[in-house]
Amino acid sequence: MRTLVFGDASLIVRGEVRVVTSLQPEDRRPGKPSLPGGLAQLGYVQAAIDSARMGEIDAICTAPVSKEQITRAGVRFMGHTEVLAEAFGVEVMMLMDGPRLRVALATNHVSIAALPSALSRPKLVGQLALLSASLRPVVGRKPRIAVCGLNPHAGEGGFLGREELDVIGPAIADARAAGVDCKGPFAADGLFAQVGRMPFDAVLAMFHDQGLVAAKALDFARTVNVTLGLPLPRTSPDHGVAYDIAGKGKADPLPMIEALLKAASLCRGASKKR
Amino acid sequence: MRTLVFGDASLIVRGEVRVVTSLQPEDRRPGKPSLPGGLAQLGYVQAAIDSARMGEIDAICTAPVSKEQITRAGVRFMGHTEVLAEAFGVEVMMLMDGPRLRVALATNHVSIAALPSALSRPKLVGQLALLSASLRPVVGRKPRIAVCGLNPHAGEGGFLGREELDVIGPAIADARAAGVDCKGPFAADGLFAQVGRMPFDAVLAMFHDQGLVAAKALDFARTVNVTLGLPLPRTSPDHGVAYDIAGKGKADPLPMIEALLKAASLCRGASKKR
Numbered sequence: 001m002r003t004l005v006f007g008d009a010s011l012i013v014r015g016e017v018r019v020v021t022s023l024q025p026e027d028r029r030p031g032k033p034s035l036p037g038g039l040a041q042l043g044y045v046q047a048a049i050d051s052a053r054m055g056e057i058d059a060i061c062t063a064p065v066s067k068e069q070i071t072r073a074g075v076r077f078m079g080h081t082e083v084l085a086e087a088f089g090v091e092v093m094m095l096m097d098g099p100r101l102r103v104a105l106a107t108n109h110v111s112i113a114a115l116p117s118a119l120s121r122p123k124l125v126g127q128l129a130l131l132s133a134s135l136r137p138v139v140g141r142k143p144r145i146a147v148c149g150l151n152p153h154a155g156e157g158g159f160l161g162r163e164e165l166d167v168i169g170p171a172i173a174d175a176r177a178a179g180v181d182c183k184g185p186f187a188a189d190g191l192f193a194q195v196g197r198m199p200f201d202a203v204l205a206m207f208h209d210q211g212l213v214a215a216k217a218l219d220f221a222r223t224v225n226v227t228l229g230l231p232l233p234r235t236s237p238d239h240g241v242a243y244d245i246a247g248k249g250k251a252d253p254l255p256m257i258e259a260l261l262k263a264a265s266l267c268r269g270a271s272k273k274r
Numbered sequence: 275m276r277t278l279v280f281g282d283a284s285l286i287v288r289g290e291v292r293v294v295t296s297l298q299p300e301d302r303r304p305g306k307p308s309l310p311g312g313l314a315q316l317g318y319v320q321a322a323i324d325s326a327r328m329g330e331i332d333a334i335c336t337a338p339v340s341k342e343q344i345t346r347a348g349v350r351f352m353g354h355t356e357v358l359a360e361a362f363g364v365e366v367m368m369l370m371d372g373p374r375l376r377v378a379l380a381t382n383h384v385s386i387a388a389l390p391s392a393l394s395r396p397k398l399v400g401q402l403a404l405l406s407a408s409l410r411p412v413v414g415r416k417p418r419i420a421v422c423g424l425n426p427h428a429g430e431g432g433f434l435g436r437e438e439l440d441v442i443g444p445a446i447a448d449a450r451a452a453g454v455d456c457k458g459p460f461a462a463d464g465l466f467a468q469v470g471r472m473p474f475d476a477v478l479a480m481f482h483d484q485g486l487v488a489a490k491a492l493d494f495a496r497t498v499n500v501t502l503g504l505p506l507p508r509t510s511p512d513h514g515v516a517y518d519i520a521g522k523g524k525a526d527p528l529p530m531i532e533a534l535l536k537a538a539s540l541c542r543g544a545s546k547k548r
Contacts, residue, residue: 111425111435112481116387151385152482161385189486193494207386208426209462209484216467217488 001264004057006044020047030247038069045080049087052232058267059233060084061260064241080236081227090229093127095134095202096215096238097262098223101195102202103211104131115207116163119150124171124204125178131202132180134228138266139201146191146200147172147184148210154185168206188214221254224262233266235259275538278331280318294321304521312343319354323361326506332541334358334508335534338515354510355501364503367401369408369476370489370512371536372497375469376476377485378405389481390437393424398445398478399452405476406454408502412540413475420465420474421446421458422484428459442480462488495528498536507540509533 003015009022020043027036042065051057062080070077077083085092095104106127110118128145135143148154149168151161158165168185175182182204191203192214205211215223220238227234237255245251277289283296294317301310316339325331336354344351351357359366369378380401384392402419409417422428423442425435432439442459449456456478465477466488479485489497494512501508511529519525 109426109430109434111429112386112437113390113435152383155385156383160383161387163386188483189490192487193490195491210487212463213466213484213487214491216463217469217491220467 003260004051006047006051008040018047018051020044031243031245033066033069033241033243035069035073038066039073039075041065042070042075042077042083045083046087049084057232059235059263061263062234062236063256064237064239066241066243080234084227084230084234088230090231091126092227092229093130095131095226095228096212096223097226097235098215098219100218101192101215101223102135103215104202104204104228105208105211106204106206108208110207112207115150116161119163119167119206121167121171121174124168125174128171128175128180128182128204129178130228131204132175132182135202142179142181143201144199145180145182146186146198146203147182148188148191148203148205149185150206152187154187221252222258224255224259226262226266233263235263235266277534278325280321280325282314292321292325294318305517305519307340307343307515307517309343309347312340313347313349315339316344316349316351316357319357320361323358331506333506333537334504335537336508336510337530338511338513340515340517354508358501358504358508362504364505365400366501366503367404369405369500369502370486370497371500371509372489372493374492375466375489375497376409377489378476378478378502379482379485380478380480382482384481386481389424390435393437393441393480395441395445395448398442399448402445402449402454402456402478403452404502405478406449406456409476416453416455417475418473419454419456420460420472420477421456422462422465422477422479423459424480426461428461495526496532498529498533500536500540507537509537509540 005011005013005015005017006020007017008028009019010028011017021040023036023040027034045062048057048060052060065080067077067079081092081094093104094108095102106124107115107118131145132143147168150163153160155161155164164185172182172184188205188210191198195218203211223238225236225238237259239255242251279285279287279289279291280294281291282302283293284302285291295314297310297314301308319336322334326334339354341351341353355366355368367378368382369376380398381389381392405419406417421442424437427434429435429438438459446456446458462479462484465472469492477485497512499510499512511533513529516525
């Protein structure tokens with residue numbers, strides 16, 4: 001396992017550094033965001049994408065970037081995940097992978113009002129297949145997946161919403177027919193109450209807060225954001241740049257360490273598969 | 275503190291028993307639900323309501339009942355909470371009160387599609403006032419309340435939904451003007467990531483899974499279901515009847531014990547207030 005760091009010429013790190021920028025000292029002061037610094041952050045991501053395209057790397061672990069600085073520099077930037085999905089022309093899915101819980105999101109940045117129409121049977125089937133295939137090398141066998149309902153009590157037989165009967169249930173049946181080991185839809189609160197003793201390797205949550213509230217309440221620091229669906233695994237800590245404590249020695253490195261270790265374990269899994 | 279148990283003549287318990295039924299032995303076999311048994315369960319709740327009306331009791335702690343058996347006996351029964359709210363002619367709110375997190379629900383059994391229209395500014399203001407007044411005797415000062423947004427990232431400035439700008443934010447401002455110490459709307463996942471170190475005494479979640487996933491994932495057994503808004507506190511464990519393990523000595527009594535202790539602490543708080 002080798003690490004390759006895409007960054008500035010001023011970087012002093014163990015491992016190989018691929019120099020992407022040579023920022024002026026005033027543009028790389030800790031906790032003092034600058035526009036050249038913001039653009040440089042985006043440059044590192046793009047350099048990693050180029051490197052991935054050339055087959056030089058087996059996984060990407062991204063550090064936080066400042067969406068605000070990149071946007072202020074005049075570049076339309078939604079986030080790493082969107083940049084990566086666009087670069088590789090694929091649909092991606094977020095998996096929060098923690099020591100006690102793995103939870104993937106069927107929808108992510110979607111308003112509550114738009115949720116019912118954002119779920120579709122074929123999309124869910126594809127997501128279940130992707131989750132199953134992605135976790136198989138990690139789990140070492142066919143992963144067992146629990147699927148949440150959309151509504152309280154998973155709709156309670158149609159009484160609290162019909163998406164479970166009309167969309168989610170049929171998608172689970174389709175995915176099972178295609179060989180995915182998935183069950184549900186389960187009431188989310190009852191399912192997450194069983195964390196640590198649930199007979200599943202991962203949960204597919206229907207929306208942002210349903211899945212992320214559980215993942216973050218249980219173990220924020222050790223839960224890694226994994227992007228599934230790219231040609232190579234991508235991980236990331238789930239925190240931001242924290243400019244307010246930059247350079248002060250106060251930041252907790254654990255989330256970044258966990259993200260790097262997760263990237264390593266995912267590409268080990270992928271090479272075993274080959 | 276005295277305990278009064280509403281139940282069957284066959285009960286052998288410490289504390290005073292108010293005999294409501296004298297069931298035949300075949301109708302009170304553990305794990306063998308019967309229609310007379312189901313109706314008896316409802317009778318105990320109604321006897322407790324009558325007792326509360328006569329001022330005999332300061333709090334109610336309900337044990338699980340079988341919605342299925344009561345319904346099969348021909349009685350329309352949605353749950354204890356609904357029976358109590360109707361008996362006292364009040365709007366109630368569910369609070370999940372655990373050792374690490376207190377979370378109340380602005381909406382409960384509402385489908386996701388109906389959520390946006392179920393939230394209203396005056397209703398939220400009333401709920402914030404109720405939560406504040408209910409917790410004041412327990413907390414010993416004005417409670418600090420965090421309010422969740424409805425949408426991912428609390429709507430991200432209108433980009434992921436407008437309910438935060440149009441309804442929740444204004445309701446928070448109104449409640450603050452009325453003397454409630456509340457802040458928000460916060461992104462739910464970020465807020466619940468801070469459990470154990472958040473500077474708030476309680477959270478008002480906008481919907482069922484947003485609040486209950488956090489409460490149950492963190493500490494299911496020790497989290498008590500508290501009904502706010504009734505003339506007297508009511509608590510309940512959040513599990514069901516578990517007929518499959520009834521009489522086998524396998525049930526964990528902790529949730530019921532926590533619910534009884536919570537009822538006691540809430541009526542102590544209430545008497546201090548008087």
